[in-house]
Amino acid sequence: MVLAQAAVEQKARNPAAIRKAVTELTAAFGNRVVTSQAVREQHGNTVTWIANQPPDAVVYPQSTEDVQQIVRICAANGVAIIPFGVGTSLEGHVNAPVGGVSVDFRDMNRILAVHAEDLDCVIEPGITRKALNEQLRDSGLFFPIDPGADASLGGMAATRCSGTNAVRYGTMKDNVIALKVVLSSGEVIDTARRAKKTSAGYDLTRLMVGSEGTLGIITRLTLKLSGIPEAISGGTCPFPSVEACCNTTIHTIQSGIPVARIELLDALQVRACNLHSNLGLPETPMLFLEFHGTDASVAEQSKRFGEIAAEFGGGPFTWTTRLEERTRLWEARHHAALSNFALRPGAAMVATDVCVPISRLAECVTETQRDIEASRLLAPIVGHVGDGNFHLTLLIDMDDSDEVKRAEALSERLVERALAMDGTCTGEHGVGQGKMKYLTAEYGPAALDVMVSIKRALDPHNIMNPGKIVAVS
């Protein structure tokens, strides 16, 4: 079942060229080239309703030079190259619509340097966020960006992802200092020096972050790190309505409280978390919060937040600095999507990802809740509410074509609603194949033409992850 269609198949599949490239790759890389069907299918999209489109081969580079050689072989044969981290992207980013070679960074997962004084580190793209933070722990530093999955850092940069900490720490665009990138020519560039800021020319770092492998392949990242806070407090706060949650969030941020996490769960999502994680929370709209600072400042932040919540009819805000309780809470939050299976065992799950100005969030969420009800669908809502970003988890019986159709239509209306409110079709998941059809509405044809002209300038033969973000013939 393919609902979000790969918009345009952009170049013809060329079996002879692919065979030749795979032969050359095998000569160069031996058993680090794999062509078994199972492995190839694991390297297409596996996690969402977008159809699996496997590559023709998977290669496991061990160095930037390996990646350069792979790109040169593929370029010489006009064969597509699709970078692969751990395959948790949601919009078909790793699919191979015209075949080609998946470049799996499994073996490039080292931390190359930690510069504690500079609050940065240099890593290979295949390391995952949990492995990175595990290895950083002794330095007193951490990398704050936390998408739901234990994604690879290369993939996180490529999709410009974020997560629950973004309200305080920003997204990948704010936490990547420099990238090493292999271009479609096989040449390698460094997008920036390690200095914290620069005004030296075009911002190639930010151009590559979010480009989803369509302009080049990231082979090294210099990341900004943050100090592990001295003290952390976390808690939950029930509210009479989604509006009250949103208004409390707006006032919390406006009043300068540097909240680290502020997550909305609607009543249905709280119910799912109760069922899955046995939280015993009241089943009303709810904020999950976390504050970072010193003992004194997290106490102050928590107290002030509680006062603001009370003004909007929320509370009591129950919070703690105890590690086990906080961990239990945030594990439940990270399992929110998974916990939805408890609401409808056996259903397929599809995540949406709009983001609107925070002043429009309550309106957007409540209109969407009405739409869900009118569409006779089951779709709990979680939101990175400090950023105006929220996800529906559509729980669908994929064998019920009428229900699938209603879900598809709801998803379309959700994007239209967000765009009408000056929002975006994707806050953090990226475009991939699934969101291509919305970019003209979001940017207009002239801006999309600029994107196409950049794509053509950097990848004139359209071999870098073709069929993603922009359609290039």
Added chain:
Amino acid sequence: MVLAQAAVEQKARNPAAIRKAVTELTAAFGNRVVTSQAVREQHGNTVTWIANQPPDAVVYPQSTEDVQQIVRICAANGVAIIPFGVGTSLEGHVNAPVGGVSVDFRDMNRILAVHAEDLDCVIEPGITRKALNEQLRDSGLFFPIDPGADASLGGMAATRCSGTNAVRYGTMKDNVIALKVVLSSGEVIDTARRAKKTSAGYDLTRLMVGSEGTLGIITRLTLKLSGIPEAISGGTCPFPSVEACCNTTIHTIQSGIPVARIELLDALQVRACNLHSNLGLPETPMLFLEFHGTDASVAEQSKRFGEIAAEFGGGPFTWTTRLEERTRLWEARHHAALSNFALRPGAAMVATDVCVPISRLAECVTETQRDIEASRLLAPIVGHVGDGNFHLTLLIDMDDSDEVKRAEALSERLVERALAMDGTCTGEHGVGQGKMKYLTAEYGPAALDVMVSIKRALDPHNIMNPGKIVAVS
């Protein structure tokens, strides 16, 4: 005297085409086109040692549509277009090396919307940072980026500038949400929606920020705003050495103190400030600091900073929350460059702008101080030390050609030193004409080729501020 030479004159000046364009512009805009020599010279570079290269005409648009029409007329005649804010850029950004038309945003200086709940505003590019904050004051919000000059926001975005608050609030790249841009074709694009974050395709906003008018002309900005802090404390702390200043800074940031400003002045700069602003400070290396937060948190931050400073032999840290004293201090800091005239009346001043990883800062500054002494030059140092960015103010007798030569050589060595330390040739001033010659050393030829290919893709006829950032034939 032209020390930093405009690297390559990139297209021939075409007097007939320029005359035709100016005639057409005059027909369209009447007395909003000015060609007097005085006005033209005011629109070339006037503030640094780079020679003044005036445009052939100055036009004052009142709308995006006006800018589109100007671009279409210039494009049809192959004539260069140079955007102009208030002309405070330091690297010849507003010069017209092949002539052309300066587009002065004097009449486009309105705030179009303030969205207090979203912490953003929509403005025209000609408004200056002081005027913006003046008009925002009643909203309880402010825009934190503060270059030395009272620059226009359009120019600040175009040069990716920053200032003393960047250590806490980031640079222009972190505080621009979206831009309206007129392209070289005359078409207009919006680079993003007003949502706080997005993963929808290439980051055109960050591509335009720092592109210095070479890819398009900014005609509207959506800016992120911050809440005016409840409490502010500020003060000064003397140190036995520049190293002690830098080590204190590193530990302050590492320990998670969210310092809002942390500025280094070397002993000579303190002396100049004493002379100019009558501060009565001890003439040793010094940090100027500011903390933002609540009463309790600024007191806590100030106390903890004082303890760290003492560990490195610094102190006493004297601080206050009183507005007059803080204003006196930061006015003195903002007048630091000006105050240097007190050290050498009649001298010309030239500002350098390297930025290095903070771990290398002490080494970079002290090596540079030795170099200044060996070069028999007078050059006080100020630094946005939390970012690793520092400026020498070279005080030069421009009639002494030997001294000018020594200053030029020192400036070259400073950039080489910064690059050798993984730094950048410009932390916040931009490339313009003056820093073009360093970009190959900073990025390497392949990355520079990427910049050139982007320039060609977006401005195929090289009419958008030609002769800046990258050389395009």
